Amino acid sequence: MxxxxxxxxxxxxxxxxxxxxxxxxxxxxxxxxxxxxxxxxxxxxxxxxxxxxxxxxxxxxxxxxxxxxxxxxxxxxxxxxxxxxxxxxxxxxxxxxxxxxxxxxxxxxxxxxxxPDGLSLRESMILGTAGFTAALGLLQMLDNRQIPEQGPLAVTGATGGVGMLAIDIYSRAGFEVHAISGKADHFDFLRQLGAAQCLDRHELAFSGKPMDSARFGGALDNVGGAMLAGLLPLIAPYGNVALCGNAGGIGFESTVMPFIIRGVNLLGVASAGTARDQRLRVWEHLAAPWKPLHLxxxxxxxxxxxxxxxxxxxxxxxxxxxxxxxxxxxx
The missing domain is CATH 3.90.180.10 (Medium-chain alcohol dehydrogenases, catalytic domain)
Structure with a gap:
């Protein structure tokens, strides 16, 4: 002992x-x-x-x-x-x-x-649950047929650990990433991580309509609440929203329209209890093709x-x- x-x-x-x-x-x-x-x-x-x-x-x-x-x-x-x-x-x-x-x-x-080969112990913990969650969200979107041609992926809560790593990972995977954050003073940093556009959440004007013009191919949402409700009408046909956080609240008001008219999918990302085979897939991707450039x-x-x-x-x-x-x- x-x-x-x-x-x-x-x-x-x-x-x-x-x-x-x-x-x-x-x-x-x-x-x-x-x-x-x-x-x-x-x-x-x-x-x-x-x-x-x-x-x-x-x-x-x-x-x-x-x-x-x-x-x-x-x-x-x-x-x-x-x-x-x-x-x-x-x-x-x-x-x-x-x-x-x-x-x-x-x-x-x-x-x-x-x-996995390609990661140090320190790098694996810079990733940790945050990077694992971001990558798991992308893997679930890809398994549900998300492709770059559908449009950019929005990442909410972009200055948090999950958000920053998602920007880097999703860019590495070939997607255009639009970062959404209330911390506009960090936008230059987010662009350096790979964000093609940065959007101030305080200036987002959601229409409140059940459906709106498609703006994003999909999204990783760390926020929930009103943010999730506002995003769903903006997702392109058959796009996916991977939900992994509730910083904006555990409830949200929406309609069925994005789901039954555009075939939008809402995917829950529950990283804590992920099955072992899926864990291995995620870490294999994080060590090689999706390894962030800015750890x-x-x-x-x-x-x-x-x-x-x-x-x-x-x-x-x-x-x-x-x-x-x-x-x-x-x-």
């Missing part, structure tokens, strides 16, 4: 709290693959869990962090050997089992993904476990920009 540090989240008679604790590898959640963590990342769910602002954990105590990448130190599954580089995103991390905010993590072999620019901040509490408030307030990755002490 090995002693290590972890950012652990508790809720008990003393209340909800989180911070650095000493642990032993024998106290980790069960699993076949013990990993020495090198990197993790900070996602919106991590900020909710670590601050106590959202009900993310389903049991306590647990180590935070829904993403992790590192090297195998022991495995009872023959598919993994000591020294193998691996990663894991979602799959119950920091919900039902200890997550990536520990110097060691024990993983379920079913959800442990060999690090180091998108990774705007790198922190240690001790610095995590200082990251959460700005992210929850909508002030985050790009991706924050967590570097473990001896990496």
């Amino acid at each position: 090995t002693a290590f540090r972890a950012f652990r989240i508790r809720q008990d008679d003393a209340g909800y709290r989180a911070g650095i604790e000493a642990m032993d590898s024998g106290d980790l959640s069960p699993g076949e693959v013990l990993v020495k963590a090198a990197y993790s990342s900070v996602n919106y769910k991590d900020a909710l869990a670590g601050s106590g602002k959202g009900r993310i954990l389903r049991q306590f105590p647990l180590n935070g962090g829904i993403d992790v990448a590192g090297h195998v130190v022991a495995s009872t599954d023959p598919a993994f050997r000591e020294g193998d580089a691996v990663l894991c995103t979602g799959s119950g991390l920091s919900e039902t089992r200890d997550g990536g905010y520990g110097e060691y993590v024990r993983l379920d072999a079913r959800w442990t993904i060999p690090l 180091d620019r998108i990774a705007t901040r790198e922190v240690t476990l001790e610095e995590l509490p200082g990251v959460f408030p700005a992210m929850l307030a909508g002030g985050s920009f790009g991706r924050t990755i967590v570097r473990h002490a001896d990496t």
Whole structure:
């Protein structure tokens, strides 16, 4: 057994709290693959869990962090050997089992993904759940016959981690990308990532009509709410809207017209529980044909476990920009 540090989240008679604790590898959640963590990342769910602002954990105590990448130190599954580089995103991390905010993590072999050739451990965590979600959304659109000829793909919430990575990934995949964001001061940056056009969400004038002139071939929507309702009438025939976020609210008002007249498809992107075969497909694409060209620019901040509490408030307030990755002490 090995002693290590972890950012652990508790809720008990003393209340909800989180911070650095000493642990032993024998106290980790069960699993076949013990990993020495090198990197993790900070996602919106991590900020909710670590601050106590959202009900993310389903049991306590647990180590935070829904993403992790590192090297195998022991495995009872023959598919993994000591020294193998691996990663894991979602799959119950920091919900039902200890997550990536520990110097060691024990993983379920079913959800442990060999690090694909073409990606470093650090790059895999710049991508993390955010990049995986963006790529999964595109894969679902392609499986549903989305093609560049239908028109540009709109990306809402474009200055967030998912949005930035989607711009880069979708451009690499051959699509014209139109970025939608309320942060106009970052438009030059979004264009450098590959956005052909940048649209200020504050200046978008949705008509409110059940149908309007087609403007986008499809979309990745991180926002939901009124944004999703406004986008649907603007999607070209048989285009797809992949929905992966609800920053604008969990409800929206629309009509059936875009669906039954133009054959528009609304695709739910639920990255946390994605089947293993689909996970492997996504990571294969992210390591080669869709690998973003600007990962180091998108990774705007790198922190240690001790610095995590200082990251959460700005992210929850909508002030985050790009991706924050967590570097473990001896990496």
